[in-house]
Amino acid sequence: MKSRYPSPAPGSQAKPHILLVDDEASITSTLTTFLQLSGFEVSVAQNGEQALETLEQLRPDLIVLDVLMPRLDGRETLRRLRGRGDWTPVILLTQISGTAERIMALEEGADDYLNKPFDPQELVVRIRAVLRRARPGIRTLSSARRLTSGRLMIDRTSRRVFVDGAEIPLTPKAFAILEYLMTHPDEVITRERLLSEIWGWERVVGERVVDTRITELRKALADDPAHPRYVETVAGQGYRFIGDVDEAPT
Amino acid sequence: MISRRWLWLLLPAGLALAGVMLLVRVSYVRSILVFPDDLDVLIIISGLTLAIVAALMLILALVLDHRHQRRLEQMRQAALDEHARFLRRLDHQLKNPLTALHAGLASLALTLNDADQRQTVRTLELEAQRLSRLIFNLRKLADLAAIPLDLEPVDLAAFVSEVVELARDRPDFAARQFAVELPPGPLPPLLGDRDLLLLAVHNLLDNAFKYTRPGDRITLSVEVVEGDVLIRVQDTGIGIPQADLPLVGEELYRGGNTEHIPGDGIGLAVVNAVIAHHDGTVSLNSTLGQGTTVTLRLPLE
Numbered sequence: 001m002k003s004r005y006p007s008p009a010p011g012s013q014a015k016p017h018i019l020l021v022d023d024e025a026s027i028t029s030t031l032t033t034f035l036q037l038s039g040f041e042v043s044v045a046q047n048g049e050q051a052l053e054t055l056e057q058l059r060p061d062l063i064v065l066d067v068l069m070p071r072l073d074g075r076e077t078l079r080r081l082r083g084r085g086d087w088t089p090v091i092l093l094t095q096i097s098g099t100a101e102r103i104m105a106l107e108e109g110a111d112d113y114l115n116k117p118f119d120p121q122e123l124v125v126r127i128r129a130v131l132r133r134a135r136p137g138i139r140t141l142s143s144a145r146r147l148t149s150g151r152l153m154i155d156r157t158s159r160r161v162f163v164d165g166a167e168i169p170l171t172p173k174a175f176a177i178l179e180y181l182m183t184h185p186d187e188v189i190t191r192e193r194l195l196s197e198i199w200g201w202e203r204v205v206g207e208r209v210v211d212t213r214i215t216e217l218r219k220a221l222a223d224d225p226a227h228p229r230y231v232e233t234v235a236g237q238g239y240r241f242i243g244d245v246d247e248a249p250t
Numbered sequence: 251m252i253s254r255r256w257l258w259l260l261l262p263a264g265l266a267l268a269g270v271m272l273l274v275r276v277s278y279v280r281s282i283l284v285f286p287d288d289l290d291v292l293i294i295i296s297g298l299t300l301a302i303v304a305a306l307m308l309i310l311a312l313v314l315d316h317r318h319q320r321r322l323e324q325m326r327q328a329a330l331d332e333h334a335r336f337l338r339r340l341d342h343q344l345k346n347p348l349t350a351l352h353a354g355l356a357s358l359a360l361t362l363n364d365a366d367q368r369q370t371v372r373t374l375e376l377e378a379q380r381l382s383r384l385i386f387n388l389r390k391l392a393d394l395a396a397i398p399l400d401l402e403p404v405d406l407a408a409f410v411s412e413v414v415e416l417a418r419d420r421p422d423f424a425a426r427q428f429a430v431e432l433p434p435g436p437l438p439p440l441l442g443d444r445d446l447l448l449l450a451v452h453n454l455l456d457n458a459f460k461y462t463r464p465g466d467r468i469t470l471s472v473e474v475v476e477g478d479v480l481i482r483v484q485d486t487g488i489g490i491p492q493a494d495l496p497l498v499g500e501e502l503y504r505g506g507n508t509e510h511i512p513g514d515g516i517g518l519a520v521v522n523a524v525i526a527h528h529d530g531t532v533s534l535n536s537t538l539g540q541g542t543t544v545t546l547r548l549p550l551e
Contacts, residue, residue: 024346030353037360095345117348117382120356172400173445199445208416209445 015041016131019060021051021077022093023069031064031120038124048072052080055088062089062127062134065110075108082109082143089134091126093118109143112184129187142183145250149243150229152221154179163221173198174217177210181231181241190238214239254311260304268297330395337392344385351378387516391501394446394523403439404447406472406479407432413451413470417459425464431471438550440479442528447548450524453517454483454544460511461542462487474550478530481546490536499532507538521546 018040022028032042043058045051049072051063063081067074074092081088092113111130114123133141141147146155153162159175161168170178176198181189191207199209214231217223223230232242271294355375362368414430417423440447451470458468462485469484490498494505501519521544525532530548 024350026350027346027353030350030357033357034353034360037357093349095342116345117352117385119379120353171402208412209448212412 015039016061016127017041017043017058018127019043019045019051019055019058019063021045021048021063021069021074022066023047023071024066027066031123034120035124035127040127048074048077048080051077055081055086060088062091062131064091064093064123064127066093068095078108078110082139087139089130089140091123091130109140111140111142129184133185133187139247141185141245141247144247146248147179147182147245148248149182149185149241149245152230152243153248154182161220168220170220171213171216174213174220177213178217178221178231181239182245185241185243185245188234188237188240193238254308257304257308257311261301261308264297264299264301264304266297268294268301271297334392334395337388341385341389341392344381348378348382348385352382384514384516387514388501391516391519391523394520395527399443399446399527401441402444404442404444406437406440409440409444409448409451410470410472413448413455416448416452417455420459422459422464426459426462427465427467429467429469431469433473437472437479438474440548440550442548443524446524447528450521450546451481451483453521454546457517457544458483458485458487458542460513461485461489461508466541477550479546479548479550481548482543484541484543486541489538489540489542490534491538495534495536499534 016039018035020028020031020035020042021044022031023046028044028046032044035042043054043060045054047069048065051065052072055063065074065077069077072080078090078092081090087109089111090109092110094113094115111134112126114126145157146153148154151164153165154160154175155162156179159172161170161175161178177194180194180197191210194210195207214233218225218228218231221230225231225233228242230241230243232240234240271290275290275294352375355371355378358371359368359375362371410430410432414428417428455468455470462468466486467484468486469482471480471482471484473480473482488507490505491507494503497503498505499518499522502515504513504515522532525546525548528548530546533545533547534542535545536542
């Protein structure tokens with residue numbers, strides 16, 4: 001059984017410092033308490049302007065950024081941040097459930113996103129995962145146009161997949177799964193999360209549809225589920241991309 | 251306004267009258283029958299006039315009818331758009347308070363030591379989750395009509411076996427007499443969004459299992475009629491009260507005889523939205539206490 005109490009990030013002495021940016025006082029106050037209880041140090045900014053101003057002195061390890069704010073919204077804040085070469089990891093709190101908007105959020109340089117309202121435990125899981133794969137000062141995988149892992153290469157703009165330079169046909173859903181797994185390498189992604197991220201429906205059709213597409217993906221990539229190079233099944237939990245993922249030159 | 255049927259009769263009647271009189275005029279009949287001078291010409295002209303007037307009125311009626319239909323369609327569309335906008339606003343306004351609620355309850359759960367209090371917080375967390383899911387589903391439903399379909403040729407036989415597989419996972423599967431009826435020979439592929447159609451038929455079967463009792467029959471059948479695919483789910487369950495029939499397809503509405511059966515009133519509304527998006531129709535027949543039949547009609551092309 002999963003522990004109810006989130007354990008502090010393994011291996012780190014100092015508590016990770018989170019900058020929480022949201023204009024809703026009720027959210028910042030409750031989330032601050034929860035994140036502190038979960039082992040983080042938390043600072044708060046009420047809007048994008050304030051966040052950009054205080055960033056220099058605060059130097060947080062990660063920013064949790066709301067999209068809809070009156071003074072400098074989250075998207076614009078993110079654009080300015082990345083525009084000045086700051087690659088502090090960002091998790092966007094999005095309002096819109098449309099897939100197109102989510103892809104846009106990632107292209108603008110967010111490391112991950114979470115739809116409001118969310119389970120706060122899930123936010124902690126995401127923060128830990130992003131911190132784990134963050135490479136200080138280097139742009140994030142989730143904003144890369146092309147990703148490689150071994151002989152595999154995906155082009156996210158044209159939505160095409162190549163193995164050893166030869167294109168592999170994939171359905172849009174299977175591509176979206178591969179893309180999601182590759183931008184979250186070494187992270188166990190539950191079927192439920194894939195359903196809500198890619199299909200947009202949670203727990204409605206059942207998780208079989210995810211398995212069907214994973215089977216398609218493995219067949220296309222000639223990935224043996226018993227000895228996977230790319231997608232591993234984590235029994236009772238979900239799937240994990242186990243290859244090393246790097247940004248490929250465009 | 252003159253009834254349409256009369257106009258349809260008047261048109262051939264006028265033409266026939268004129269025709270007969272024309273025949274009378276050019277044939278020898280005239281020498282046998284005694285006609286006052288030019289009366290036949292008069293009859294021909296009035297017959298033709300009658301036919302022309304009827305034709306004009308028919309055209310007018312059709313045009314007015316068409317306009318009326320279009321206005322109705324526009325009004326229906328406007329109402330749907332307004333409804334979708336309302337759901338989006340509602341969804342938007344509830345997101346922040348719900349986020350705060352989740353965070354506050356999660357913090358409380360981590361700090362409370364008293365077991366009773368923790369149980370209370372756990373209950374509140376579950377309720378907040380339920381509220382979030384409801385809002386999420388309503389929002390999704392509003393978006394469903396607007397999202398682009400992921401069209402592909404759907405192999406109906408494989409589709410049906412996947413739906414059945416899903417049903418087999420249910421704990422109450424063995425307690426029903428479940429049957430599948432497929433026509434002999436291969437079924438043509440159906441162009442559609444496979445996952446959304448799966449969701450729709452899954453929801454129908456879900457309802458069939460929910461609103462039947464142990465021993466009841468549930469039949470899933472597929473047939474092709476006049477270029478349309480008919481997917482039918484028929485059960486011998488508790489049925490839907492006559493007064494609820496037009497309303498059960500609306501979101502959050504539940505039949506009067508379902509109080510003891512858990513449900514959120516979303517399932518059939520999803521079916522309606524998915525099938526309408528595929529230019530298909532949903533028809534619902536039910537007799538209280540005897541069972542329900544839902545038929546999805548989807549165009550093959």
